[in-house]
Amino acid sequence: xxxxxxTIDDSIDNTVLTSVTVDPAFVDEVRTGLQKTPKRxxxxxxxxxxxxxxxxxxxxAPEYYLTRSEYDILDTSKADxxxxxxxxxxxxxxxELGAGDGLKTKLLLRYFAEQAADFAYAPVDISxxxxxxxxxxxxxxxxxxxxxxxxxxxxxxxxxLAQESxxxxxxxxxxxxxxxxxxxxxxxxxxxxxxxxxxGDLVLxxxxxxxxxxxxxxxxxxxxxxxxxxxxxxxxRINRELDxxxxxxxxxxxxxxxxxxxEARSYLVSQTAQMxxxxxxxxxxxxxxxxxxxTEISRKFTRSQIEQLxxxxxxxxxxxFTDTKGYFADVLxxx
Ligand code: AVI
Numbered sequence: 395x396x397x398x399x400x401t402i403d404d405s406i407d408n409t410v411l412t413s414v415t416v417d418p419a420f421v422d423e424v425r426t427g428l429q430k431t432p433k434r435x436x437x438x439x440x441x442x443x444x445x446x447x448x449x450x451x452x453x454x455a456p457e458y459y460l461t462r463s464e465y466d467i468l469d470t471s472k473a474d475x476x477x478x479x480x481x482x483x484x485x486x487x488x489x490e491l492g493a494g495d496g497l498k499t500k501l502l503l504r505y506f507a508e509q510a511a512d513f514a515y516a517p518v519d520i521s522x523x524x525x526x527x528x529x530x531x532x533x534x535x536x537x538x539x540x541x542x543x544x545x546x547x548x549x550x551x552x553x554x555l556a557q558e559s560x561x562x563x564x565x566x567x568x569x570x571x572x573x574x575x576x577x578x579x580x581x582x583x584x585x586x587x588x589x590x591x592x593x594g595d596l597v598l599x600x601x602x603x604x605x606x607x608x609x610x611x612x613x614x615x616x617x618x619x620x621x622x623x624x625x626x627x628x629x630x631r632i633n634r635e636l637d638x639x640x641x642x643x644x645x646x647x648x649x650x651x652x653x654x655x656x657e658a659r660s661y662l663v664s665q666t667a668q669m670x671x672x673x674x675x676x677x678x679x680x681x682x683x684x685x686x687x688x689t690e691i692s693r694k695f696t697r698s699q700i701e702q703l704x705x706x707x708x709x710x711x712x713x714x715f716t717d718t719k720g721y722f723a724d725v726l727x728x729x
Pocket of ligand 1: 569570572
């Protein structure tokens with residue numbers, strides 16, 4: 395097997411059997427992350443087709459309150475949101491970053507369409523599969539909706555959209571995706587967003603709030619083992635895309651939540667001393683028994699942290715929507 399640019403060819407006796415396209419950033423992450431102490435792989439790479447499928451299942455797990463909480467908020471607040479997005483019924487462009495399957499957004503689309511709101515929907519996703527599925531579904535449900543999908547990097551898509559229309563942009567960044575950033579990355583992300591928006595544009599972000607630590611801990615330790623499968627799938631992806639030989643049964647999922655930092659952290663734990671070959675990278679990785687790979691941070695916020703985030707990046711907080719339990723907040727930032 396050899397890597398040519400970003401393509402790996404599976405060859406036996408010089409006969410190419412399969413050709414898998416591998417994201418160069420993934421190659422780089424595996425190469426550098428498995429050499430760090432402690433070992434680290436970013437949760438950015440969880441979302442191959444299988445990872446996306448498992449994440450859909452997590453969103454329905456009884457312990458994973460985040461999706462239900464946000465769905466409730468959007469359902470309860472949809473009229474108020476439309477009023478803020480288009481106070482005088484003017485047209486606007488709803489740009490969704492990391493659209494996924496758009497489950498919660500479809501609730502808004504349905505309501506906005508019923509109200510005959512004048513808007514275009516621009517879902518942006520780096521996963522072509524997820525985007526294609528969403529677009530096909532939205533087209534089928536609302537054939538007259540102006541649809542402007544972008545299979546691109548978030549900021550490149552925003553810049554391009556700005557050139558194409560002068561309508562107010564309302565950016566959706568839902569689902570607590572912001573929690574997967576390190577604190578500095580989050581501030582940087584909103585600063586970059588601010589620079590690409592015009593005065594009057596809006597950003598609606600889903601933040602998971604700090605609450606009883608046991609509730610948060612359970613959300614990342616579901617009884618069906620979905621979160622474990624989600625975490626382990628990263629090793630399966632390395633096996634498939636980089637010709638590695640991780641034995642998934644020799645690794646466990648371990649989660650911590652610190653109420654002091656507000657960080658839920660996911661780890662993979664080597665259950666034994668072992669050696670793993672990543673053949674496409676010509677790399678041998680040694681694990682001690684009990685050694686971890688840190689894979690994800692899911693940060694939980696306080697209200698004042700969210701207000702500071704807005705302030706540090708130049709936005710003002712223009713709306714605060716929460717569920718009855720106070721578990722989750724969708725917060726409107728205005729440029
Ligand atoms: C996508 N992201 C907001 C999820 C979270 O809660 O951090 C991913 C996830 N990881 C484990 N369960 C869900």
